[in-house]
Amino acid sequence: MSLLTALASDLVALAPTAESPKPGTNWDAPPASPPGMDNIMPEWVGWAKYFAIGAGILGIIACGIMMMVGRRNRSHLSAEGANGLLWVLGGLSVVTLAAGVVPAIVT
Template sequence: MILMHLSDAVALAPMVDPNWDAPPASPPGMETILPEWVGWAKYVAIGAGILGLIACGIMMMVGRRNRSHLSAEGASGLLWVFGGLSVVTLAAGVVPAIVG
């Protein structure tokens, strides 16, 4: 078994460029396309959230009489819809805060 000193291992390690952690930069030609895609995705997600809230409300109205399980499913669905909408609306602020 060969034992190496730490100083030998550091000397043998390849030199790493100190500027490896560059800020994010968009590829050429994507400066306008990616923000447009993000805007479309956010628009679709908010539309799906509106439809989800409507569906939960209908489930709660229909389940009011003798179908309490359906009403409870509609009420619990509200939490999932609000959670999903929160993630969608906070994504643009949270991701840069974590990454950068």
Template sequence: MQLMHIAAEVVALAPMPADPPATNWDAPAAPPPGMETVFPQWVGWAKYAAIGAGIVGLIACGIMMMIGRRNRSHLAAEGAGGLLWTVAGLSIVSLASGVVPAIIAG
């Protein structure tokens, strides 16, 4: 017990640094050197491709629903189900550029 008391007093008397070095862990996002114009272009290409795929997906769902109208109700149901997933995917693609920075900044 006595030894613990002495150890606590020695630690309390030890010199401590005045202030730890300041580190900014909440710095804003910054592109690496040389990527200022390249990365937004890549994002634009990906968004363009995703929107094109969404258009093709909606057309495919419509064709499946039209073909499946007579005696192929399963195909029509697959087309209607695919319609939901296509619209959900398009929604995520169109919201991505606004939602991700809001989450990171928030």
């Protein structure tokens, strides 16, 4: 088994390697938007965030209605509404934080 491991190690050492990036080339350039997308992309992100917040508002209303209707003799419906409220608030948190968190991680 050790002969196989040594052979594999020798083969890996002989394999061609990729050229490492040189300082001062485009490898270390900050991310840039494609040509023509400077104005379009922020608009799309704004629309997506607007619709997501609208859906979140409707989701909270739906959860509230489920909790009100399920108050008497339908405790399962009320529990589903309360559980759904947590998911709606979690989704709204992700949508709201996305524009700030993603650029912080990527750059």
